[in-house]
Amino acid sequence: MHIESPHFGKLAFDPDQVLEFPEGLLGFPALSRFLRVGPEDYEPIEFLVPVDEPKLRFPVLSPYLVRPEYDLPVGMAEREALDLAEDGSLMVFCVANLTSRVEDATLNLLAPILVNPDNRRGRQVVLETSGYSVAEPLFAGDPKPA
DSSP, rough: OOOTTTTTEEEEGGGGOOOTTTOOBBTTOOOOEEEEEEEEEEETTTEEEEEOOOOOOOEEEEEEHHHOOOOOOOOOHHHHTTOOOOOOOOEEEEEEEEEESSSGOOOSSOOOEEETTTEEEEEEOOOOSOOOOOSEEESSOOOOOO
16 A cells, blocks of 8 residues: 655555554544654654645654653553553654744643554543643753853
């Protein structure tokens, strides 16, 4: 199988590479099937490309690369939705907002994307009481003098 992306060209894939999001992503409930694309020149940023709408792309990044102390409580509802075993592994991504000025790039820590790598099922959750921001600076600036 393949799709044509204006950003990445022809993307060949096997059906078992597709990430399934039964509820879609926030703001995009109809988009439920995604490919994870990781061009080397963007590393460590990857992109979720909707199989059914390949002109779109969502830049994502592990929140732990930016905030090693990121606290992600995974509740029973998420475990059930992802069919995640008690000791199962979990991939975590946050959507990045990449701007023309690198120093203005942000990361949405409030609504992480969870993926069970064993069955490729994903879900985006909102950490309502976490205090995280939808626009956390991706790069910490130079500390300002006191």
